[in-house]
Amino acid sequence: MKLFVQNYASQRYFHGFMMLSIACLFVASNYVIFTEIGPPLHWNGSLCWMYALMLLGFGISWVYAGVINKEYKKVKAEIDDSDQEVLQLQSKLKTLSRKEREVLNLILQSKSNQQICDELFISLSTLKSHINHIYQKLEVKKRQEVMALFG
Numbered sequence: 494m495k496l497f498v499q500n501y502a503s504q505r506y507f508h509g510f511m512m513l514s515i516a517c518l519f520v521a522s523n524y525v526i527f528t529e530i531g532p533p534l535h536w537n538g539s540l541c542w543m544y545a546l547m548l549l550g551f552g553i554s555w556v557y558a559g560v561i562n563k564e565y566k567k568v569k570a571e572i573d574d575s576d577q578e579v580l581q582l583q584s585k586l587k588t589l590s591r592k593e594r595e596v597l598n599l600i601l602q603s604k605s606n607q608q609i610c611d612e613l614f615i616s617l618s619t620l621k622s623h624i625n626h627i628y629q630k631l632e633v634k635k636r637q638e639v640m641a642l643f644g
Contacts, residue, residue, distance in 0.1 A: 511558045519551045582642065588630045596623045600636060601643055 526544060534540050599609045610620050633639050
């Protein structure tokens, strides 16, 4: 879905412009038909069918552009929400000390407490203290929640 809104700056202008351009083309084509083509042909059957097909084409274009615009806004809102979540998580990570970040990295590698103690050369009680600080700062209660947060 991110590909749909990949180039946000140009997409924003395109979707805003698309509906307006369809409406302008419709008005211009009606002007041409009613002032230039219709009167000399005395609105014969072929011209009426051509006009009906033109109306159908513009109607389909208008509906399609509306659906695309609605989908674009929905995806953009989802991406904006996920960006906010990422920013909140980044701000929480900035509060971690260097050692807490090391412990978190090892937790995310699915290492046990004993493996983490052996790798960092710290006691089990020190590790538990670091883990409790990590849980408080990230606002989680279990290791599974930490894994899900970064999953």
